Amino acid sequence: MSTDELRRQILELVERHASEAQSAPAFRPGIGAIPAAGKVIGGSEIRHLVDAALDGWLTTGRFNDEFERLIAQRIGVQQALSTNSGSSANLLALSALTSPLLGERALQPGDEVITAAAGFPTTINPILQNGLAPVFVDSELPGYNPTPQAIAAAIGPRTRAIILAHALGNPFEAAALREIADRHGMWLIEDCCDAFGSLLHGRSVGTFGHIGTLSFYPAHHITTGEGGAVFTDLPLLARALASFRDWGRDCYCAPGKDDTCGKRFDWQLGDLPRGYDHKYTYAHAGYNLKMTDMQAALGVAQLARLDEFIAVRQRNFAHLKARLKTCEEFLILPEATPGSDPSWFGFLLTLRENVPCDRVDLLRYLDQHRIGTRLLFAGNVTRQPYMQGRRFRISGDLATANAITERSFWIGVHPGLSTEMLDYAADKIGAFLGVGF
Numbered sequence: 001m002s003t004d005e006l007r008r009q010i011l012e013l014v015e016r017h018a019s020e021a022q023s024a025p026a027f028r029p030g031i032g033a034i035p036a037a038g039k040v041i042g043g044s045e046i047r048h049l050v051d052a053a054l055d056g057w058l059t060t061g062r063f064n065d066e067f068e069r070l071i072a073q074r075i076g077v078q079q080a081l082s083t084n085s086g087s088s089a090n091l092l093a094l095s096a097l098t099s100p101l102l103g104e105r106a107l108q109p110g111d112e113v114i115t116a117a118a119g120f121p122t123t124i125n126p127i128l129q130n131g132l133a134p135v136f137v138d139s140e141l142p143g144y145n146p147t148p149q150a151i152a153a154a155i156g157p158r159t160r161a162i163i164l165a166h167a168l169g170n171p172f173e174a175a176a177l178r179e180i181a182d183r184h185g186m187w188l189i190e191d192c193c194d195a196f197g198s199l200l201h202g203r204s205v206g207t208f209g210h211i212g213t214l215s216f217y218p219a220h221h222i223t224t225g226e227g228g229a230v231f232t233d234l235p236l237l238a239r240a241l242a243s244f245r246d247w248g249r250d251c252y253c254a255p256g257k258d259d260t261c262g263k264r265f266d267w268q269l270g271d272l273p274r275g276y277d278h279k280y281t282y283a284h285a286g287y288n289l290k291m292t293d294m295q296a297a298l299g300v301a302q303l304a305r306l307d308e309f310i311a312v313r314q315r316n317f318a319h320l321k322a323r324l325k326t327c328e329e330f331l332i333l334p335e336a337t338p339g340s341d342p343s344w345f346g347f348l349l350t351l352r353e354n355v356p357c358d359r360v361d362l363l364r365y366l367d368q369h370r371i372g373t374r375l376l377f378a379g380n381v382t383r384q385p386y387m388q389g390r391r392f393r394i395s396g397d398l399a400t401a402n403a404i405t406e407r408s409f410w411i412g413v414h415p416g417l418s419t420e421m422l423d424y425a426a427d428k429i430g431a432f433l434g435v436g437f
C-alpha cells in the first residue's frame, strides 16, 4: 500500500473514532456537570491534528501558514502571528511597542499604560514585565468595561498607551478610544482573548487598535489546546512582533528557510563583523513564543466552525437573559455595549448591593448542583497578592472594580451547553434567591 493511501486510511479511521468518542452523554440534572467553559471538538479537529503529526514537521509549518492567513482574513487585518498562548500574545503586543524600530514612538521604561483594574492578570502583567507603569481605571456596570471618559481622565504627561480587554466578549468603546489615543499620540492594544468574533459598529473588534490579541485556550471561542494570536495592520509592528516572538532575531525567514532577504551574509549590524550570518543577528531581547503545527492544524479546523460557535453562544446568552429576568430585583444582568454585537464568552451577573446573601454561599450552592461558576478573573487586580509593593497609579476610584471583586460571577454560554442545562442553571439561581419562575 502506498504511504499516501495509508495516510488516507489512517485519517478516515481517526475521524470516525473521534466523531464517535466525542459524543456527549445525555444530561442528568444535578448529576451531570454544567461547566462554565469548555471546548467542542470533533472528527475534523482530530483528523487535522493527526494529519499534522504525520507530516513529522512538528514546529510551525504549512498548517501554521494557513492558520495565520485565515485569522488575518477573518479579523480583516494585514497580518496575524500565532503564539503559544493569549498571555504570550499580550506580552508580544506590549514588547513590540518598546521596539527601537518605532523610533520616537517606542515606549521607554517608566512610561505609563492605562488599563482596567478589573480583568485578567495577563492583560496587565506585560506592562510590568516591560518596565512600564500601569494606570488603573474603574469599569462600569452592566457592561464591565471602562468608559472612554474614565480613560481620557487617566491620561498624564507620561501616558503612552492603553491596553484593554473586551470584557467577557462585550466590546469596550474601541472607536472612541482610538480617537483619544490618536489625539494624544498613544498606542491602543485590544485584548480580544474573550471576544473572538465580537463586532462594534459592524466591525470586528481588534481592528480599532494598533494591535489585537486572541487566546485559543480550551475555554475560548476556538481552541488549539494552548495557543493565541497577535495581529496588526502596521508592517513595522508586524516585524517587531515577529522578532520578539522568534527569539528576537532580525532575520524573518520561516522555519527551515534561509536567505529570504537575499543578503544573509551581507549585513553589518550592531558591532558584529560584516557578513555575520543574519540568521543569528538579534534586534530585540526576544522570546520563543511560537505554536506547533499540530496546534495550528487544530486551529484551522476550529476556525471553520467559529460562526456556528458564536451563534450558539449568542443564543445561549439570550436564553439565560430571558430566564433570569425575574431575578433582576437581586441580580444585575449583563448588557451589550450600544452599537455592538458581542460574541459572548460567559454570562456575567452581579448581586445587587442590598441583597442579603453572600456570593460565596451562592457559588457553593451552585457548585453542589454541579453548575460551574467563574469570577471576573482577578477582580480588582490591585488587591491581588502579587501586586503588593508594586508601583502603579490609580485614576479616580475603583468602586465598581471592588463591587466586581465582591459580588460578580459568571456562568457558561459555550456551545457544549444544551437548553436543558441552561434552564437547570437558571432554575437553581432562582431557587437560591427565592424567586419562582
Ligand SMILES: Cc1ncc(COP(=O)(O)O)c(C=O)c1O
Pocket (backbone or CB within 6 Å): 085, 086, 087, 088, 090, 120, 122, 123, 165, 191, 193, 194, 215, 216, 217, 227, 228
Ligand atoms: C482577557 C484575557 N486576556 C488574556 C488571557 C490569557 O490567555 P491564555 O490563557 O491563552 O494565556 C485570558 C485568558 O483567559 C483572558 O481572559
